[in-house]
Amino acid sequence: MENTAKYKTSLLLLLLGLIVCFVANISLGSVTIPFKGTLNAIFGGELANDSWRYIVWNYRIPKACTAILVGCGLALSGLLMQTLFKNPLAGPFVLGISSGASLGAALLIMGTTLFSSVFAIGLVNDVSLAIAASLGSFLVLLVVVVVSYRIKDTMALLIIGLMFGSITAAIVSVLSYFTDAEKLQQYIYWSFGSVGNLSWSQLLLLLTIIVLGVVLSILSIKSLNALLLGENYARSLGINMKRSRYKIIIATGLLAGGITAFAGPIAFIGLAVPHLTRQIFNTTDHRVLVPAVLVYGAILMLICDTIAQLPSSANVLPINAITSIVGAPVVIWLLVRKKKMIF
Amino acid sequence: MNESTKTHIALEVIDLSIGYHSNKETTVIAEGLDFQLQQGELAAIVGVNGIGKSTLLRTLGNVQSKISGTIKLDGKALKKYSPIEMASTISLVLTEPLASKNLTVMELIALGRQPYTNWIGSLSNKDKSKIQEAISMVGLQALKNKKCYELSDGQLQRVMIARALSQDTSIILLDEPTSHLDLHHKVQLMQLLKQIAHETQKTILLTSHEIEMAIQLCDKILIMNKESHDFGEPCELIQKQAFERIFPSDTVIFDAKTGSFKIKK
Structure with a gap:
């Protein structure tokens, strides 16, 4: 309560950090554009090379915006899951929701060649891929919710998430055995994750999904705070648990499912960012945490994307690998330093 | 009985049956519960393990639903309360x-x-x-x-x-608040609850295994047994020899003079 001013300053600093990361992200890339050139390209100044404007507006800015949306959404969905499932290790990746999306994508890309070669032609495009991935992730989320209703043990939930990962891996390897190399490659590229392939119109669709998810989350802030006590306590505080649960689950599904559909599976952002945010803000109050994880997630994703770009080289690393390399040590460090993970 | 005109009944339980509903059957854990708590009273529910103390408390707190009977808070039936009204009438301290x-x-x-x-x-x-x-x-x-x-x-x-x-809230329900505490902290906590009940005129109902402490500190006690339940002030219950019926007489016996249990040798 007395800390409101402190939280506001921290949040403001984070926002500044976001702007810095955003500018850094769009001024670095495979084509070397001087910093001044980038600024001129954005604000319409004189340019030494006209292709710079094209690169900045049609490649770098959409990519940076996607990275921001992906970071915001994954971090928020991680926070929602950790509170809803009372589990510090919950996140879209750990609970198998990303695996569900992968399964949907794998079945669409590779399954179509297997089952009907006639329909396969022209069936696999960005929209159908997005739909298949979203369906897959929603399906897994529903299973996780049903299981969490029947089994109160939080450990069991994580094991079920792991099992979904195994099932996905198994089905993918079966499919890849029968499918042709081209399709397999298409799937593997999708599973690397990418924030660079979205057009402005796709970006708008992703933005709509994320905004919906964020609005639902903001409306759930009070119930999320009550859930920190446990469900029975939350109910005794006058919270309509059934409605709140649905709201939170739909928000999670929209955020995690939508992002995986458009950007592929991206690991660890959802798990690590809420913990990192709690480190800075030292609070459990979702009125502070929700805006903070949004900004923090965006920053981390921008940084990972900048690294994945390998500035000044023509190579691009898979973003999923970078987030894992950055995220996994963070989780280990948190565990080792605090001895146990709490949320 | 002229006292009842001054005091106010905060919680009233009439012929209540408690237990669990599952898909096919209902398991009744305890039935025929009848008691009233006045405003500003500290009361304890005692009985052996598994007799339904916590189930009763959770039913009163609307954590789980009753099987039959009536629960009234401030004279109004529990089921007529909206979630928010309920939240500003009863608060809980659970074991979870x-x-x-x-x-x-x-x-x-x-x-x-x-x-x-x-x-x-x-x-x-x-x-x-x-x-x-x-x-x-x-x-x-x-x-x-x-x-x-x-x-x-x-x-x-x-x-x-x-x-x-x-x-x-006007009523606070606590499920085994003194478990896991040592004797000193048990006593301290019970005294705190008594002080809260008397000073703020809140009605406090708790479940406990500390029967001897409840006899000394609580205004009312509800003893739950398999066949029947006894409710009243501690000294009334001692006179009625109600405490003797809690445990099988071959393990512990109740000493009415000191208000304590003795191990049968």
Whole structure:
């Protein structure tokens, strides 16, 4: 309560950090554009090379915006899951929701060649891929919710998430055995994750999904705070648990499912960012945490994307690998330093 | 009986059956429960393990549904209460662990104000003063900014009581608040509850295995047995020899003179 001013300053600093990361992200890339050139390209100044404007507006800015949306959404969905499932290790990746999306994508890309070669032609495009991935992730989320209703043990939930990962891996390897190399490659590229392939119109669709998810989350802030006590306590505080649960689950599904559909599976952002945010803000109050994880997630994703770009080289690393390399040590460090993970 | 004109019945239970509903069958755990609690009374529910003490408390707190009978709060049937009305009438201290032990004491107690706050949970000045009141009543000033995982069991139990107090309800239900505590802290906690009940005129009902302590400190006791239940003031119950019936007489016997149990040799 007395800390409101402190939280506001921290949040403001984070926002500044976001702007810095955003500018850094769009001024670095495979084509070397001087910093001044980038600024001129954005604000319409004189340019030494006209292709710079094209690169900045049609490649770098959409990519940076996607990275921001992906970071915001994954971090928020991680926070929602950790509170809803009372589990510090919950996140879209750990609970198998990303695996569900992968399964949907794998079945669409590779399954179509297997089952009907006639329909396969022209069936696999960005929209159908997005739909298949979203369906897959929603399906897994529903299973996780049903299981969490029947089994109160939080450990069991994580094991079920792991099992979904195994099932996905198994089905993918079966499919890849029968499918042709081209399709397999298409799937593997999708599973690397990418924030660079979205057009402005796709970006708008992703933005709509994320905004919906964020609005639902903001409306759930009070119930999320009550859930920190446990469900029975939350109910005794006058919270309509059934409605709140649905709201939170739909928000999670929209955020995690939508992002995986458009950007592929991206690991660890959802798990690590809420913990990192709690480190800075030292609070459990979702009125502070929700805006903070949004900004923090965006920053981390921008940084990972900048690294994945390998500035000044023509190579691009898979973003999923970078987030894992950055995220996994963070989780280990948190565990080792605090001895146990709490949320 | 002219006393009843002055005092006010806070909680009334009429021919209540409690238990669990499952898909096909209903399991009745206890039935024929009848008792009344006045405003400002500290009361205990005692009985052997598995007799239904917690089930009764959870039924009264609307954590689980009853099987049949009537529960009235301030003369109005429990089922007629809306969730928010309910939240401002009954507060709970349960045995289940907190979902997040990362909450600070202050944050946890502030959550007790949820029934009164706006859609996002901002605290008004009234909320803040109620929180302060609860903190000073339970004596938590020094622990205010600690995290819950840093607290001992006894401290955490006091924090949970402060949270219930900040919820500002006329009735507080506590499920085994003294378990896991040593004798000193047990007594301290029971005395605190008695003080709260008498000073703030709240009705406090708890389940306990500390029958001897309940005899000394509680205003009313409900003894749950398989066949019948006894309810009344501790000395009435001693006269009725109700405590003798709690345990099988081949293990422990009740000594009415000292109000304590003795192991049968």
